[in-house]
Amino acid sequence: SQTIHQWPATLVQPVGSPLSLECTVEGTSNPNLYWYRQAAGRGLQLLFYSVGIGQISSEVPQNLSASRPQDRQFILSSKKLLLSDSGFYLCAWARGRLKSGANVLTFGAGSRLTVL
Amino acid sequence: AQSVTQLGSHVSVSEGALVLLRCNYSSSVPPYLFWYVQYPNQGLQLLLKYTSAATLVKGINGFEAEFKKSETSFHLTKPSAHMSDAAEYFCAVRFTTSGTYKYIFGTGTRLKVLA
Numbered sequence: 001s002q003t004i005h006q007w008p009a010t011l012v013q014p015v016g017s018p019l020s021l022e023c024t025v026e027g028t029s030n031p032n033l034y035w036y037r038q039a040a041g042r043g044l045q046l047l048f049y050s051v052g053i054g055q056i057s058s059e060v061p062q063n064l065s066a067s068r069p070q071d072r073q074f075i076l077s078s079k080k081l082l083l084s085d086s087g088f089y090l091c092a093w094a095r096g097r098l099k100s101g102a103n104v105l106t107f108g109a110g111s112r113l114t115v116l
Numbered sequence: 117a118q119s120v121t122q123l124g125s126h127v128s129v130s131e132g133a134l135v136l137l138r139c140n141y142s143s144s145v146p147p148y149l150f151w152y153v154q155y156p157n158q159g160l161q162l163l164l165k166y167t168s169a170a171t172l173v174k175g176i177n178g179f180e181a182e183f184k185k186s187e188t189s190f191h192l193t194k195p196s197a198h199m200s201d202a203a204e205y206f207c208a209v210r211f212t213t214s215g216t217y218k219y220i221f222g223t224g225t226r227l228k229v230l231a
Binding site: 006032034036041042043044046049051057088090092094096103104105106107108109110112 | 125150152157158159160161162165206208210214215216217218219220221222223224
């Protein structure tokens with residue numbers, strides 16, 4: 001069976017410090033990978049998605065970047081955090097091949113980032 | 117452009133009462149629609165999915181949703197609310213772009229169940 005792991009679960013960082021959130025998927029190959037941010041009262045905002053190693057699509061201009069150094073690894077980074085980067089970050093995966101029927105999105109447990 | 121709108125950011129029901137959470141979608145092609153549930157400080161868990169096979173979709177924990185094309189709706193219902201149903205619920209639409217899938221979520225509805 002497939003599993004998705006995110007870490008760290010909780011992070012408190014000062015403004016201007018760097019960030020690295022990591023996500024890995026087990027039990028599948030060539031997954032599509034996604035980073036979402038959840039801010040209070042704003043639902044889930046798609047930040048980045050990736051269909052393969054080194055292939056990153058950005059949805060919104062922002063202070064964050066993403067990388068996919070390995071097939072099942074997805075990293076969310078920032079060089080200098082802003083207060084507005086605080087939120088709950090969720091990694092998710094879905095099967096890479098387009099198929100008929102519902103290819104569902106499966107989420108990790110999330111990483112809560114507080115920038116002070 | 118594809119999108120979903122959830123009416124009501126907060127819904128309160130009494131235990132044992134009907135749960136109705138509203139979702140309307142906008143899509144230029146037949147949509148794939150989903151409902152997810154989120155408990156505090158956790159990731160999202162799939163409740164059910166619509167894939168065009170049947171308009172009435174049954175999910176986990178007694179939830180179901182009906183796809184109504186004429187109303188562009190995919191409302192989530194449960195006949196009798198339980199205290200454990202208190203959570204945040206998200207409607208989502210999936211569409212294809214550049215050879216892959218993107219999933220767009222609504223802003224969520226927080227369900228409160230009153231004893």
